[in-house]
Amino acid sequence: xxxxxxxxxxxxxxxSDLETSQLAIWSxxxxxxxxxxxxxxxxxxxxARREMPPLLARALRHVPAAMLTAIVVPAIVxxxxxxxxxxxxxxxxIAALAxxxxxxxxxxxxxxxxxxxxxxxxLQRFVS
Amino acid sequence: MRTHFSRPAFIEGxxxxxxxxxxxxxxxxxxxxxxxxxxxxxxAALAMSMIMFSxxxxxxxxxxxxAGAPFAVIVLSCFVVSLRFLMYxxxxxxxxxxxxxxxxxxMAFLLTDQSFASTIERFREGSDLRANVSYFIGGGAMLWLxxxxxxxxxxxxxxxxxxxxxxxxxxxxxxxxxxxxxxHERAALIVFATAxxxxxxxxxxxxxxxxxxxxxxxxxxxxIADRLSxxxxxxxxxxxx
Numbered sequence: 054x055x056x057x058x059x060x061x062x063x064x065x066x067x068x069s070d071l072e073t074s075q076l077a078i079w080s081x082x083x084x085x086x087x088x089x090x091x092x093x094x095x096x097x098x099x100x101a102r103r104e105m106p107p108l109l110a111r112a113l114r115h116v117p118a119a120m121l122t123a124i125v126v127p128a129i130v131x132x133x134x135x136x137x138x139x140x141x142x143x144x145x146x147i148a149a150l151a152x153x154x155x156x157x158x159x160x161x162x163x164x165x166x167x168x169x170x171x172x173x174x175x176l177q178r179f180v181s
Numbered sequence: 182m183r184t185h186f187s188r189p190a191f192i193e194g195x196x197x198x199x200x201x202x203x204x205x206x207x208x209x210x211x212x213x214x215x216x217x218x219x220x221x222x223x224x225a226a227l228a229m230s231m232i233m234f235s236x237x238x239x240x241x242x243x244x245x246x247x248a249g250a251p252f253a254v255i256v257l258s259c260f261v262v263s264l265r266f267l268m269y270x271x272x273x274x275x276x277x278x279x280x281x282x283x284x285x286x287x288m289a290f291l292l293t294d295q296s297f298a299s300t301i302e303r304f305r306e307g308s309d310l311r312a313n314v315s316y317f318i319g320g321g322a323m324l325w326l327x328x329x330x331x332x333x334x335x336x337x338x339x340x341x342x343x344x345x346x347x348x349x350x351x352x353x354x355x356x357x358x359x360x361x362x363x364x365h366e367r368a369a370l371i372v373f374a375t376a377x378x379x380x381x382x383x384x385x386x387x388x389x390x391x392x393x394x395x396x397x398x399x400x401x402x403x404x405i406a407d408r409l410s411x412x413x414x415x416x417x418x419x420x421x422x
C-alpha cells in the first residue's frame with residue numbers, strides 16, 4: 054500500500070476529486086441560482102395571472118419556521134455527527150438558549166449573534 | 182423604462198436598508214467562509230453570493246457539500262428552502278401588474294426575506310407605485326452589494342480566523358434570530374416542535390436527507406394544526422348559532 058505507485062494513484066485520485074468538486078460547485082451555483090430566481094419570479098411574472106392554490110398558500114406559510122428549525126436544531130444538539138447531547142454539558146445548546154432569549158426580547162440579529170458567541174466562548178473557556 | 186424609476190425613492194430605499202444590512206454582515210462572512218471550507222475556490226464562493234443571493238441556500242449548499250451529500254440532495258434541499266420565495270412573490274404580485282417586465286425581473290432577482298419584510302407595507306398602502314418600485318430596488322441593491330462585500334471579507338478572513346473561535350456557530354445563531362420571532366403563534370410552535378423532533382430522530386438518514394424530511398414534517402404538522410384549529414373554531418361557534 055505504501056508503494057510509490059500507490060501514492061501516486063492516491064494523489065491523482067485526490068486531484069481528480071478536486072476537479073469534480075469544482076465542477077459540482079459551479080453546477081450547483083447555476084442550478085440553485087436558477088431555482089432561486091424562478092421561485093422569486095414565480096407569481097411576480099411567470100404565473101402573474103393565476104391565483105395561488107389555497108392549500109399551497111397555507112403550506113408555504115409554514116416553510117420559514119419548519120426549515121429554520123430543521124437547520125438550527127441539529128447544529129446545536131449534536132456535539133459531533135451522530136452524538137446527541139441534550140444536556141447542560143453541551144456548550145452550544147446553552148449558548149443557543151441564551152441567544153434565543155436575546156432574540157425573543159430584542160429581535161436583533163447582531164445582538165443575538167453577539168450573545169450566542171460570547172456565551173459559547175465563556176462556557177468553553179471556564180466550564181469545560 | 183424610465184417611467185418606473187425615481188431617484189430619491191431609490192436612495193431612500195438604500196438608506197433605510199443600511200441598518201438591516203449591518204445585521205447581515207456576519208451572515209455574509211460565514212457564507213464566504215463556509216463555501217471556501219467546503220472546497221469552493223474564492224471565485225466560486227463569490228459567485229455563489231452573486232448568483233444564489235440567498236444565505237440559507239448558500240449555507241445549506243456549503244454544509245451538504247462538505248458532508249459529501251449527492252448533488253440531487255443538495256439541489257432538493259435548496260429548493261425546499263427557496264419555497265418561501267413563492268410566498269413573497271405571490272404577496273407582491275398583485276401590486277406589480279402595471280410594472281414593466283424588465284423591472285419585475287430585476288425586483289425578483291433582488292427579492293429577499295429582508296427586502297420583502299421592509300417593503301410589503303408600502304405596496305399595501307399603495308399610493309406611488311413608481312416610487313415604491315424604486316424604493317424596493319434601492320434597498321435590494323444595497324443589500325446585494327453589502328452581501329458581496331461581506332462574502333469577500335469572509336473569503337479573506339476565513340483563512341486567518343483560528344478554528345478555536347468556532348465561527349461556524351454564527352450560522353445557527355443567524356437562523357435562530359430569524360426563527361425565534363416567528364414562534365409567537367401556536368401553529369408555529371407546533372411546526373417548530375415537529376421539525377425539531379424529526380431533525381433529531383431522522384439524523385441518521387443517509388445522504389443528509391434528514392433536513393428536507395424534518396422540514397416537510399414541520400410544514401405538514403403546520404397545515405394539520407391549521408385545519409384542526411379551524412375545525413374547533415367552527416364547532417365552538419356552532420352551538421351559539
